[in-house]
Structures are given as C-alpha cells and as structure tokens.
Amino acid sequence: MKIVxxxxxxxxxxxxxxxLAGRGHKVVAASPSSRVDSITGEGLAQAFAGAQIVVDVSNAASLAEDEVLxxxxxxxxxxxxAARKAGVKHVVVLSIVGTDRLQTSGYFRGKQAQESAVAQSGVPYTIVRATQFFEFLSTIADGYTRDGVAHLPIFAVQPVAAADVAAALADVALSEPVNDVTEIAGPERASVVDFVGTWLGHRDDPRAIVSDEDAGYFGAPADDRTLVxxxxxxxxxxxxxxWLAAQPAQEQA
Known part of the structure; x- marks a missing residue:
C-alpha cells in the first residue's frame, strides 16, 4: 500500500x-526538500498518485499568528x-489535545483551521489530537525563562513520547477513517512545573525554578483541563x- x-x-x-515501511508499505516522505510543498501545492498531485493514505504531520515554520493561520x-x-482528486481513501491529521479549548492562542487557532479544512473537505479523515511531546519540554522551559529563572505553570499536562505518537498514527492510518477526532496521550498526568523541573534536573540545568499559578500556556489562559x-x-x-532514562544526562543548557 502506498502511504504519503x-x-x-x-x-x-x-x-x-x-x-510504516517496517510494516511493509511503500512510504513517501513528502516535504519541501523533496519538492512537495503543501502551501503552493507543488508536487502534491505527483506524490498522491496511487496513494491510498495520506498522513499530515507538518508544522508551521513560524509561530507568528498570521503566518501560522x-x-x-x-x-x-x-x-x-489533492487527496480528493487522487482518490485517497484516508487522510490522517496530527493535531493537539485542547485545540478547541485554547482558541485565545494564535497557534491553536491555526490548528483549528487545519482540522476544519479537512473535516469540511469531503475526504474520509481522522484527526488525531496528541498531548505535548516529552521532546518539547526544553522548549517549554526556555519559553518561560526570564533572567535565568524558569517561571513555570502549575496546570496539569499529560505528555507523550514522540515515538509512541508515530506508532499510534501508523495504527490509525491503517484503520478505517472515523471522520471525527480521536485523542492520544501519555500515561501520567502532573503539572508543567513537575515535568519540566524533573527534565531540567536530569540535564543538570542551573536555572532556578519558580511555580507560577498565573502563568498560562505561552500567553493563553490555561487550567488543569485545558491540555489534558x-x-x-x-x-x-x-x-x-x-523516556528520561534514555536521554543524555549531561546536556548544556
């Protein structure tokens, strides 16, 4: 089976x-580097020719609100x-848990626009909303750091390993479309400050950590329900x- x-x-x-390749499928890794550009549409028809499944895990290059949208x-x-024209049987989109609850964020409004475009297109689809990746913890820490101090939120999150997300997406892609949203998450729930603080300790990161009950999610209000x-x-x-045990312990902050 051909999958893009x-x-x-x-x-x-x-x-x-x-x-997917390990499961015996013909897989096309499509990106601008392979001359497939989903913004201009260049290369989509050629990439989708003969494909039964398309999985979209692309991300915006900029976080500027207008550009993300x-x-x-x-x-x-x-x-x-392009999928409809090529007769693709299943389009899978990777989105984020809480997309519909965090619409004060420009990025999440962009993800909502992505979900809506696929859901309203008439192609068979499944939207997979995942929680934040463990691999994103450093970015979170840096985003909340001011003058060497990480002012971290206390609201709950339930992060997940990127490798698990990839495996789950493969399962979804090879299943029947649900024409709806499904959610995936890690097995443990705790506060942002607990997860990020543990990660920084694993890295022997010198920055101080402060719990900030007023901190939202990158400027957007959030609580214990928003991102779980x-x-x-x-x-x-x-x-x-x-996951932590498999990461290098002595990274420089």
Missing part, C-alpha cells in the same frame, strides 16, 4: 515513515483537495521515567 507522509522528515514524520489553513485545504485528554483517550505506553 506530509512532513515526513520531521521529529514524528521520520519515525512514522520508518514504522495561513500555513495550517492553506496547507490543509491544498492537501484535502478526555476519558476516551488512548493512553500510550512510555512513562516519563523510562
């Missing part, structure tokens, strides 16, 4: 491509149109301690 992975050279994309809306619209999955979510196996 949009964003197939990124963190999740590379692992997804390897997983333009990227996700335009990209999803072009992908859906619902009761029907699929919980993936890798625990934080096991």
């Amino acid at each position: 992975v949009i964003g197939g050279t990124g963190l999740v994309g590379r692992q997804l491509v390897g997983d 333009a990227f996700f809306g335009t990209s999803a619209t072009n992908i859906a149109a 999955p619902g009761d029907g979510a699929r919980l993936l196996p890798t625990r934080f301690e096991a």
Whole structure:
C-alpha cells in the first residue's frame, strides 16, 4: 500500500515513515526538500498518485499568528483537495489535545483551521489530537525563562513520547477513517512545573525554578483541563521515567 507522509522528515514524520515501511508499505516522505510543498501545492498531485493514505504531520515554520493561520489553513485545504482528486481513501491529521479549548492562542487557532479544512473537505479523515511531546519540554522551559529563572505553570499536562505518537498514527492510518477526532496521550498526568523541573534536573540545568499559578500556556489562559485528554483517550505506553532514562544526562543548557 502506498502511504504519503506530509512532513515526513520531521521529529514524528521520520519515525512514522520508518514504522510504516517496517510494516511493509511503500512510504513517501513528502516535504519541501523533496519538492512537495503543501502551501503552493507543488508536487502534491505527483506524490498522491496511487496513494491510498495520506498522513499530515507538518508544522508551521513560524509561530507568528498570521503566518501560522495561513500555513495550517492553506496547507490543509491544498492537501484535502489533492487527496480528493487522487482518490485517497484516508487522510490522517496530527493535531493537539485542547485545540478547541485554547482558541485565545494564535497557534491553536491555526490548528483549528487545519482540522476544519479537512473535516469540511469531503475526504474520509481522522484527526488525531496528541498531548505535548516529552521532546518539547526544553522548549517549554526556555519559553518561560526570564533572567535565568524558569517561571513555570502549575496546570496539569499529560505528555507523550514522540515515538509512541508515530506508532499510534501508523495504527490509525491503517484503520478505517472515523471522520471525527480521536485523542492520544501519555500515561501520567502532573503539572508543567513537575515535568519540566524533573527534565531540567536530569540535564543538570542551573536555572532556578519558580511555580507560577498565573502563568498560562505561552500567553493563553490555561487550567488543569485545558491540555489534558478526555476519558476516551488512548493512553500510550512510555512513562516519563523510562523516556528520561534514555536521554543524555549531561546536556548544556
């Protein structure tokens, strides 16, 4: 079976491509570096020719609000149109748990635009909302650091290993479309300050940590419900301690 992975050279994309190929499928890792551009539409028709499944794990290059909205809306619209024309049987989109609850964030509005474009396109689809990746903890720490102090939020999160996300996406891609949203998450729930603080300690990072009950999610108000999955979510196996043990301990901050 031919499967196209949009964003197939990124963190999740590379692992997804390897997983699907390991299951015996012909996989195309599509990205601008392979002359497939979902914004301009260049190369989509050629990449999708003969494909049964398309998985979109692409991400915006900029976090600027206008650019994020333009990227996700335009990209999803072009992908859906090309998939419909090529007769693709299943389009899978990787999104974020809490997208519908965090619409004060420009990035999450972009993800909502992506979801809506696919859902309204008429192509068979599944939207997979995942929680934050363990691999994103350093970015979170840096985003909340001022003058050498990490002012970290106390609201709950339930992060997940990127490798688990890739494996779950492969399972979803090879299943029937649900034409709806499904959620995946890690097996453990704790506060942002607990997860990020443990990560910084593992790295022997010298910055001080302060719990900040007023800190939202990168400027958007958030609470214990905002970024955690619902009761029907699929919980993936890798625990934080096991993931942490596999990471280099002595990184320079």
